[in-house]
Amino acid sequence: MRAHPPPDASSELPLPPLPDDVVILIALATPRKYLGPFLTLNRRIAAALASPPFLGAHWAAHTSEADRIEALATATGRGDARLVRALLIYGGLGGPGSRAFGLRYAAATADAGLLQELLATGAGGRLDEPGGELALGNAAAAGRVANVDLLLRAGADVGARGGGAMVAACIGRHALVVRSLVLAGGDATTAAEVATSRRWADGKRVIEAAVRERNAGRAAATRRGGGEAESSGEPVIVSVGGTV
Numbered sequence: 754m755r756a757h758p759p760p761d762a763s764s765e766l767p768l769p770p771l772p773d774d775v776v777i778l779i780a781l782a783t784p785r786k787y788l789g790p791f792l793t794l795n796r797r798i799a800a801a802l803a804s805p806p807f808l809g810a811h812w813a814a815h816t817s818e819a820d821r822i823e824a825l826a827t828a829t830g831r832g833d834a835r836l837v838r839a840l841l842i843y844g845g846l847g848g849p850g851s852r853a854f855g856l857r858y859a860a861a862t863a864d865a866g867l868l869q870e871l872l873a874t875g876a877g878g879r880l881d882e883p884g885g886e887l888a889l890g891n892a893a894a895a896g897r898v899a900n901v902d903l904l905l906r907a908g909a910d911v912g913a914r915g916g917g918a919m920v921a922a923c924i925g926r927h928a929l930v931v932r933s934l935v936l937a938g939g940d941a942t943t944a945a946e947v948a949t950s951r952r953w954a955d956g957k958r959v960i961e962a963a964v965r966e967r968n969a970g971r972a973a974a975t976r977r978g979g980g981e982a983e984s985s986g987e988p989v990i991v992s993v994g995g996t997v
Contacts (some may be wrong), residue, residue, distance in 0.1 A: 805835055809843020821846055829862050838867055847877035852884025861891035865899040872907050880904070886913040894921035898929040911939045923947035928959045935963035936970075 780788060812821050821844050828836040840846060841863070847855025855877020859868045871877035879885050889909040892900035901918070905911065911918065911934055919939045922930040924947065935941050941964045948956035 803835070805839035806843050808836060808839035809845075812840060813843070813845040818846070825858070834864070834867070837863060838870070841867070841871060842874060842876040847871070851878055853878025853880070853882055853888065854884070856880065856885055856888045857891050860888040860900050860904065861895040861897065863900075865897075865903050868900050868903055872903070880907060880909055886910060890914060890918040890921050893918040893927065893930050893934065894925055896922075896925055896927035896930055898927070898933055901930050901933050905933065905937045911937045916940045916943050919944050920947055923953065923956055924951060926951070926953055926956060928956065931956060931959055932963045932966075935960060936967050938967075 780792065812824065816824075821840055825837060825840045825844075825846065827833075828840065841855045841859055846858075847853065855871050856868070856879075859871050859877055872880075880888060886909070889901065889904045889911070890913070892904060901922075916939060919931070919934050920943065922934060923944050931944060935944065941960050944960045945957055948954075948960060
């Protein structure tokens with residue numbers, strides 16, 4: 754038998770490929786009292802087959818990794834969030850040896866909800882595995898401040914790859930991302946140097962304001978701690994959402 758082609762998330766009934774005219778014939782031949790339950794069952798089957806777990810498992814079982822990556826790029830381009838979720842979480846693209854492909858990809862292209870799901874499930878890889886450190890830089894380069902904040906809260910290293918995330922954010926002139934990275938302890942001096950070299954005057958003002966905000970947070974944390982942080986010489990880093 755010929756294998757069914759991979760379904761996409763726009764299909765009304767991805768598998769099996771049942772033609773509409775067959776459904777109509779079945780409906781016409783069904784006694785009226787059974788017609789409602791039949792149509793309800795058909796809709797439920799269609800919904801189940803089009804669900805992310807089913808779609809992802811089907812793609813993983815019947816297509817190559819290269820085909821899945823190509824489908825992922827296409828789904829991202831057309832805004833097909835359901836298929837993107839299916840491929841990244843259930844499609845086997847973030848498993849062992851993938852260098853956290855799912856996290857790296859989602860950080861730059863997906864909404865924070867999907868990225869949070871990947872972080873929670875580990876389906877896209879982990880931040881602490883090889884390749885995981887690239888996720889923050891990808892989010893920063895894409896200007897996705899919500900993803901940057903989420904990754905920072907999840908433990909991403911703001912200084913990884915020589916502070917590459919900060920450099921990428923400055924090159925892209927993503928002011929909100931730069932602010933988040935500075936508040937999380939990112940190297941403001943490097944940021945200012947990149948902003949200067951790129952002739953980004955507004956960026957320098959953003960960096961200066963973020964440094965003042967960070968310093969104010971450190972001072973407040975020191976006062977709350979009775980001066981212990983200052984006397985111990987240990988820095989109090991102000992991150993997104995509070996002090997750590």
